[in-house]
Amino acid sequence: MKSLFYTIILVAFNWLSTFGQTYTGPIPKPTSGYGTDGNYTVATQSFANPNFSGHDIVIYYPAGITSPVPTIFYSHAFGGNNPNNISGFLNFVAKKGYAVVFVPYQTTGVTVQDRYSNLLNGFIQAAQNYPNIIDTTKVGFVGHSFGGGASFANAYHCFTTLNWGQSGRFIFAMAQWYSYNISQAELQSFPTDVKLLTIVYEDDVTNDQRMANDIFNTINIPASEKDYLRVKSDTINGYTYTADHVVPNNSAFDALDYYAYYRLFDAMCDYTFNGSMAGKDVALGNGSVNQISMPGGLHNLVYSDAPTFANAQSTYQFPCSSTENPRSVHCDEALSTPETIANISFSMFPNPAKTMLYIETDKAISQIDILNQQGQFVLTTNIKNIPISALSSGLYFVKINFADQSSKVEKLLKE
Numbered sequence: 001m002k003s004l005f006y007t008i009i010l011v012a013f014n015w016l017s018t019f020g021q022t023y024t025g026p027i028p029k030p031t032s033g034y035g036t037d038g039n040y041t042v043a044t045q046s047f048a049n050p051n052f053s054g055h056d057i058v059i060y061y062p063a064g065i066t067s068p069v070p071t072i073f074y075s076h077a078f079g080g081n082n083p084n085n086i087s088g089f090l091n092f093v094a095k096k097g098y099a100v101v102f103v104p105y106q107t108t109g110v111t112v113q114d115r116y117s118n119l120l121n122g123f124i125q126a127a128q129n130y131p132n133i134i135d136t137t138k139v140g141f142v143g144h145s146f147g148g149g150a151s152f153a154n155a156y157h158c159f160t161t162l163n164w165g166q167s168g169r170f171i172f173a174m175a176q177w178y179s180y181n182i183s184q185a186e187l188q189s190f191p192t193d194v195k196l197l198t199i200v201y202e203d204d205v206t207n208d209q210r211m212a213n214d215i216f217n218t219i220n221i222p223a224s225e226k227d228y229l230r231v232k233s234d235t236i237n238g239y240t241y242t243a244d245h246v247v248p249n250n251s252a253f254d255a256l257d258y259y260a261y262y263r264l265f266d267a268m269c270d271y272t273f274n275g276s277m278a279g280k281d282v283a284l285g286n287g288s289v290n291q292i293s294m295p296g297g298l299h300n301l302v303y304s305d306a307p308t309f310a311n312a313q314s315t316y317q318f319p320c321s322s323t324e325n326p327r328s329v330h331c332d333e334a335l336s337t338p339e340t341i342a343n344i345s346f347s348m349f350p351n352p353a354k355t356m357l358y359i360e361t362d363k364a365i366s367q368i369d370i371l372n373q374q375g376q377f378v379l380t381t382n383i384k385n386i387p388i389s390a391l392s393s394g395l396y397f398v399k400i401n402f403a404d405q406s407s408k409v410e411k412l413l414k415e
Contacts, residue, residue, distance in 0.1 A: 026237040027255035027296035034270070034282050035263030038095035040064075047129060051118040055104035058083050059126055060094040061133050068131060070138035070168070070273045072100040073123045075147025075154070078177070079107050089248060092262055098269060099133050100142075101126045112180050115146070120154045124162070137167040138273045142265070144248065145207060148176030152215060156182055159191050168272040170195035172265055175204050175245055176212050177318060178325040187218045195272055196226035197264060197283055200307075203233050206245040210320035210331045213307040218330065223395055223411070227284045227291070228307050231260045232299040241298060259294055260301060306397040306409045348398060352413040357398070359384040364403035370412070371397045388414060 023029065030036050040062035049057050061069065072093055076086065081104035083090060093100040103122030105115040127134045139158070143151035155171050158164040171194060198216045200209045216228050231243040241256050248261045263282065270279030285291030287303035294300050313319035320331040345362040359368065361384075368386065370379040378391060396412045 023253055025239045025241065025254040027259075027298065029255075029258050030263065030295075033263075034266040034279070035258050036266075037092065038062075038097060040095045040097050042091050042094040045130060045133065047125075049104060049118075049122060050125070051114075051121060052081070052104050052106055055081055057104070057122045057126055058090075058102045059099055059130060059133060060090045060102070061099035062094050062097050065133065068099075068133055068135035070098050070140070070269065071127075071134045071136070072098055072140045072142050072269075073154075073158075074100055074102050075119050075141070075143035075150045076102070076104070077145035077147055080144075081105060081107065086248070088253075088257065089262070096266060096269070098273075099135075101134070112178075116150050116153060116181050119147075119150060120157060123154065123158065127164075136162070136164045138169070139165045140170045140172060140269065140272065142172040143176070144174045145245065146177045148173040149179040149211065151176075152179050152187070152219070153181035155194070156186055156190065159194065165194070169193065170197070170268055170272045172197050172199075172268060173212065173215075174199045174248070174261070175201055175207050176215070177207050178211060178322075178327070179215055180326055184218065184327075184330065187215065188220050190220040192220060192222060192225075194221055194225070195268065195284060196221050197268055198226070198228045199231060199260070199264075200229075201231050201243040201245065201247055203242060203244040205315055206317045208313055208316040208318060208320040209307070209311070210313070211318075211325065211327075214320065214327055214330045216307060223305050224286070225284060226305075227286065228304050229260075229264075229292070230302040230304075231256060232302065234298045236297050255295065255298065259298070264291075304409075305411055346400075346408065348410050348412070351411075352415045353388060354415040355387065355389040357386040357388050357412065359386070359398075359400065361400070361402075363406075365400060366403045367401040369399045369401070371399065 041064070043061055043063035045059045046056040049055050080086065083102045090100050090102060101123055103119050105118040127136050141151040141155040143149070151171050151173055159169060196216070196219065198212050200212050216226065231247065233243045234241045241254060243256060248257050267279040267282035270276040271283055281288050281290045283291070286305070292301040292303050313321055318324070321328050347360045349358055359365070365382065365384065368381050369377055372378050378396070379386070379388070391414045393414050396414055398410045398412050400408045
């Protein structure tokens with residue numbers, strides 16, 4: 001069944017590569033601010049891929065540069081080993097003044113570890129071959145699906161072993177698949193100066209969002225430097241914007257690509273590489289208006305620092321609990337419950353808190369759980385006045401389970 005699925009995905013990618021896409025839908029591209037097309041002319045360099053004969057590694061970069069520029073290392077989705085599949089994004093990056101390295105990896109006949117090595121070796125070879133283009137002191141790792149899951153292990157190696165990104169580094173992961181080659185200890189000792197934006201899609205039924213939740217909740221990046229966003233589907237003037245697993249699509253064909261991907265990526269680069277606080281407000285705005293607002297009547301992006309909106313695992317082609325997932329024991333079910341959308345009277349105070357935490361609500365409570373940043377239970381109770389003096393100082397998540405089986409998650413700072 002899964003081999004058939006992979007074949008369908010591969011055929012879809014090849015179709016897009018052959019026929020391409022033009023920008024469609026009633027909402028136009030942005031004409032100002034983050035997400036607008038840059039003014040650089042795009043140049044390319046390519047060289048033989050030592051691990052995948054006949055599929056060259058390609059670097060897109062701004063033509064005419066006289067010194068190396070910040071560089072994006074892109075990990076493509078399964079079956080998407082033709083750069084034409086994401087030509088829109090690759091050209092967008094170069095037009096904005098950055099370089100981007102595209103490394104094709106094999107779809108069949110190899111292991112997951114082989115694909116990871118193919119990506120990593122290609123990135124390193126590109127940096128070694130083209131030091132006049134690639135600035136490894138300012139880097140971003142961007143990945144979708146299989147590539148999203150792979151970005152964490154390969155970025156960790158480049159950050160910690162090769163010391164890439166001393167002057168700025170980030171990860172931008174979309175609809176990620178399982179994450180191999182990175183341990184719990186490595187995630188919990190991740191360099192804290194890395195920025196992270198995780199994006200999931202409302203109608204993605206391919207990859208269980210718990211995989212994204214797990215890594216996001218576990219990774220040792222301060223809450224101020226990481227955000228988690230969900231993109232919603234919509235119909236505007238009869239045109240359907242579908243937030244599913246094939247977003248982002250080939251050659252940026254509608255507003256979801258520009259406003260829920262390019263805009264956020266553009267802002268992340270500006271913040272990470274240039275220190276722009278305006279960029280941070282869009283890319284890592286902690287739910288700010290500038291971060292979540294979408295144009296033309298589209299639903300706003302849904303922000304969370306404690307992701308709670310995964311569907312049942314049976315929804316997905318690749319559930320988190322699968323034996324294929326090397327992190328299946330870390331699925332964080334407590335932080336992966338359906339999102340509660342309800343107007344209720346609720347307050348939690350004080351926050352920050354030192355000795356006591358108080359919950360006030362007009363709904364009946366069945367249980368209150370307090371979890372640490374790794375998604376581990378540290379306290380469970382059914383009383384609203386909660387002594388917390390025994391907890392260590394730091395950030396926690398308070399999950400309130402109501403008697404009607406709905407739930408609510410709030411952040412708590414323990415002094």
